[in-house]
Amino acid sequence: xxxxxxxxxxxxxxxxxxxxxxxxxxxxxxxxxxxxxxxxxxxxxxxxxxxxxxxxxxxxxxxxxxxxxxxxxxxxxxxxxxxxxxxxxxxxxxxxxxxxxxxxxxxxxxxxxxxxxxxxxxxxxxxxxxxxxxxxxxxxxxxxxxxxxxxxxxxxxxxxxxxxxxxxxxxxxxxxxxxxxxxxxxxxxxxxxxxxxxxxxxxxxxxxxxxxxxxxxxxxxxxxxxxxxxxxxxxxxxxxxxxxxxxxxxxxxxxxxxxxxxxxxxxxxxxxxxxxxxxxxxxxxxxxxxxxxxxxxxxxxxxxxxxxxxxxxxxxxxxxxxxxxxxxxxxxxxxxxxxxxxxxxxxxxxxxxxxxxxxxxxxxxxxxxxxxxxxxxxxxxxxxxxxxxxxxxxxxxxxxxxxxxxxxxxxxxxx
Amino acid sequence: xxxxxxxxxxxxxxxxxxxxxxxxxxxxxxxxxxxxxxxxxxxxxxxxxxxxxxxxxxxxxxxxxxxxxxxxxxxxxxxxxxxxxxxxxxxxxxxxxxxxxxxxxxxxxxxxxxxxxxxxxxxxxxxxxxxxxxxxxxxxxxxxxxxxxxxxxxxxxxxxxxxxxxxxxxxxxxxxxxxxxxxxxxxxxxxxxxxxxxxxxxxxxxxxxxxxxxxxxxxxxxxxxxxxxxxxxxxxxxxxxxxxx
Numbered sequence: 336x337x338x339x340x341x342x343x344x345x346x347x348x349x350x351x352x353x354x355x356x357x358x359x360x361x362x363x364x365x366x367x368x369x370x371x372x373x374x375x376x377x378x379x380x381x382x383x384x385x386x387x388x389x390x391x392x393x394x395x396x397x398x399x400x401x402x403x404x405x406x407x408x409x410x411x412x413x414x415x416x417x418x419x420x421x422x423x424x425x426x427x428x429x430x431x432x433x434x435x436x437x438x439x440x441x442x443x444x445x446x447x448x449x450x451x452x453x454x455x456x457x458x459x460x461x462x463x464x465x466x467x468x469x470x471x472x473x474x475x476x477x478x479x480x481x482x483x484x485x486x487x488x489x490x491x492x493x494x495x496x497x498x499x500x501x502x503x504x505x506x507x508x509x510x511x512x513x514x515x516x517x518x519x520x521x522x523x524x525x526x527x528x529x530x531x532x533x534x535x536x537x538x539x540x541x542x543x544x545x546x547x548x549x550x551x552x553x554x555x556x557x558x559x560x561x562x563x564x565x566x567x568x569x570x571x572x573x574x575x576x577x578x579x580x581x582x583x584x585x586x587x588x589x590x591x592x593x594x595x596x597x598x599x600x601x602x603x604x605x606x607x608x609x610x611x612x613x614x615x616x617x618x619x620x621x622x623x624x625x626x627x628x629x630x631x632x633x634x635x636x637x638x639x640x641x642x643x644x645x646x647x648x649x650x651x652x653x654x655x656x657x658x659x660x661x662x663x664x665x666x667x668x669x670x671x672x673x674x675x676x677x678x679x680x681x682x683x684x685x686x687x688x689x690x691x692x693x694x695x696x697x698x699x700x701x702x703x704x705x706x707x708x709x710x711x712x713x714x715x716x717x718x719x720x721x722x723x724x725x726x727x728x729x730x731x732x733x734x735x736x737x738x739x740x741x742x743x744x745x746x747x748x749x750x
Numbered sequence: 751x752x753x754x755x756x757x758x759x760x761x762x763x764x765x766x767x768x769x770x771x772x773x774x775x776x777x778x779x780x781x782x783x784x785x786x787x788x789x790x791x792x793x794x795x796x797x798x799x800x801x802x803x804x805x806x807x808x809x810x811x812x813x814x815x816x817x818x819x820x821x822x823x824x825x826x827x828x829x830x831x832x833x834x835x836x837x838x839x840x841x842x843x844x845x846x847x848x849x850x851x852x853x854x855x856x857x858x859x860x861x862x863x864x865x866x867x868x869x870x871x872x873x874x875x876x877x878x879x880x881x882x883x884x885x886x887x888x889x890x891x892x893x894x895x896x897x898x899x900x901x902x903x904x905x906x907x908x909x910x911x912x913x914x915x916x917x918x919x920x921x922x923x924x925x926x927x928x929x930x931x932x933x934x935x936x937x938x939x940x941x942x943x944x945x946x947x948x949x950x951x952x953x954x955x956x957x958x959x960x961x962x963x964x965x966x967x968x969x970x971x972x973x974x975x976x977x978x979x980x981x982x983x984x985x986x987x988x989x990x991x992x993x994x995x
Contacts, residue, residue, distance in 0.1 A: 342853070645854075647851075648853070650812075653869065654836065658868070
C-alpha cells in the first residue's frame with residue numbers, strides 16, 4: 336500500500352502546476368463552502384439567540400387554547416386567569432429543564448404626550464424575568480436592544496417605546512406620557528408612564544408603535560390579573576418538541592387546554608431566513624463542487640492521456656484493471672486530501688483575519704451594528720472533506736476506468 | 751516441427767490474428783503452429799509488418815488470438831479471464847520493452863520491485879530480491895536513481911532486472927538491444943543467456959539485431975504473418991532447421 340501511495344503522491348508532482356491548480360480549486364471549494372457555512376451558522380445562531388434571549392421570547396410559549404386562532408379579535412376572552420397561571424407554574428415546577436417561566440400580556444391603546452396621541456402596541460413583561468432570560472444568553476447579557484435603563488419590577492410606570500414612536504410624540508428619555516386603553520370590562524383607563532428606555536423595533540412596521548411595559552403596568556391598564564401567554568426558557572440541551580408532548584398530557588390532566596408553540600413556530604422570520612440561506616448554501620455548494628469535479632476530471636483525463644503507455648506497462652506486469660482504477664483513485668484521494676488540508680488552512684486563516692479585524696454590520700431585523708463572525712463548524716468540515724474526497728474519487732474513476740479497459744497492446748503502443 | 755528435451759511452455763495451435771482497420775481486415779498472423787519450451791533462447795525476426803509484435807503480444811498473453819489457441823503451461827489462455835491472465839503474466843512472464851517502459855517516478859529499485867509488489871510479496875522480500883537482480887545487472891550502486899538519471903544501457907538493464915525479478919518461466923523482449931551500443935548490447939545478451947541457462951528461463955526476442963540473432967538457440971522468421979523459417983541451433987535439439995513455406 337505504501338508503494339502505491341508513494342506512486343500516487345509522486346505522480347501528482349509530475350505535473351506540479353496542474354496538480355497545484357487542482358488542489359487550489361478543491362481548497363477554494365472547501366473555503367467557499369465552509370466560510371459560507373460558517374457565516375450562515377453565525378446568522379442562524381444570532382437570529383436564534385436574539386429571538387430567544389435578547390427579545391426574551393424563550394424557547395416555548397403557552398397560550399390558552401383558541402387564543403392564536405380567535406384571540407386577535409378579542410384577546411381578553413382568552414386570558415389565563417390567576418388560578419390557571421398557578422396551575423401552569425405548578426406543573427412546570429416539576430420540570431427542571433424549564434429555567435424560567437414568565438407571564439406576558441400584550442396590550443394596545445393610545446399613548447399621549449399631553450398634546451397629541453398615537454396608537455401603540457406593547458408587550459407587558461416581568462422585568463426581572465426578562466433580565467434572567469437575557470442573562471442566559473451566550474455572551475451572558477444578550478444583545479442590548481435599547482438605549483436608556485432596563486425596566487424594573489419596582490418601577491411600575493417606567494416603560495420603553497421604540498425610537499420611531501418617541502420621535503412621533505417628541506418624547507425623550509425621562510419624559511412622561513399617558514397610556515390609554517379599554518379595560519377588559521370595556522371602560523377606558525389611563526395611566527401615567529415615564530420613559531426609561533428607547534427600544535429597537537425588530538421590524539419596520541412596528542417602528543412607530545412599539546412599546547415595552549412592565550406586566551404590572553399592562554395588567555393595571557387592562558384592569559386584569561390575567562395574562563395572554565406564558566413564556567418558557569429551557570436549558571440548552573432540552574428538546575422543546577419532547578417537552579411539549581409531555582406537558583400537553585400533564586396540562587390536560589390538570590384540566591387545562593393549552594396551545595403550546597415552540598420558538599421556531601412563532602418566529603416565521605427565522606424559518607424563512609433559514610430556508611433562504613439553506614437554498615443559497617445548496618446552490619453555492621453545487622456550483623463549487625461542479626467546478627471541483629470539472630477540475631479533477633480534467634486533471635485525470637490529462638494524466639490518463641499522458642500515462643497511457645505507463646498504464647499499458649503496469650497491465651503487462653500483471654496489474655489488474657481494478658488495480659489501475661485503484662491507483663488513480665488513490666491519486667484522487669491524495670489530491671482531495673491535499674485540497675481539503677489546504678482548504679482547512681485557508682478557512683482558519685480567513686476566520687482568524689475576520690476575528691482580528693472584527694468587522695461589524697447591521698443584520699436584518701436589527702437596528703444597531705453587531706460583530707460579523709464566521710463560526711467554525713466541524714460537522715461542515717468533516718462533511719465537505721468527505722464529499723470532496725468522494726467527488727475526487729468519482730471524478731478520477733471515470734477516466735481511470737476508460738484507461739483500465741483499454742487493450743494493453745494499444746496502451747503500450749500509445750505515443 | 752521442432753522437438754526438444756525440454757517441456758513445452760507455450761503452444762500455439764492454428765493461431766490467426768487479424769485486425770480491422772475501418773472496413774479493411776489486416777491478417778497479422780496466419781495459421782501459426784509453434785511451441786516455446788522452457789529454457790529456450792529464441793528470436794523472432796522478419797521485416798517490419800511481418801507480425802513479430804503481434805506474435806510477442808500473443809505469447810506474452812497481452813492479447814488473444816482471433817482463432818486458434820494459445821496454451822501456456824497447458825492452459826488455454828483464451829479461456830482465462832482478464833484478471834487470471836494478469837495474474838499469470840505477473841507470475842510467469844517478464845517483459846523487456848524496446849523503450850524500456852520504466853516508471854519515471856520510481857527509482858531503479860522501486861521499478862524492479864513492482865512485479866513482486868503486484869504479486870503481494872512483502873516489501874522487505876521484494877526489496878531484497880530486487881536488489882539482488884540489480885546487483886546481478888551491475889547496478890548495485892544505482893538503486894536509488896530514477897530512470898531519467900540512468901543511461902540507456904542502464905535503463906535497459908533495470909528493465910531486464912524487472913522482467914526477471916519474479917523468476918518468470920518466459921521473458922518476452924521486444925528489440926532489447928535496439929537502443930544499446932555494441933558493448934552494452936553484447937553485455938546484455940550475455941547476461942540474459944547466462945540467466946536462461948542458470949534458471950531455465952525461456953527468452954523470446956523480437957529483433958532485427960544481427961548480434962542477437964547470432965547468439966540465440968532458435969530463430970523463427972516471420973513474413974506476412976507466417977513462420978517461414980524455424981531454425982534450431984542448439985545441439986541436442988532436432989531438426990536444426992525446417993522450412994515451413
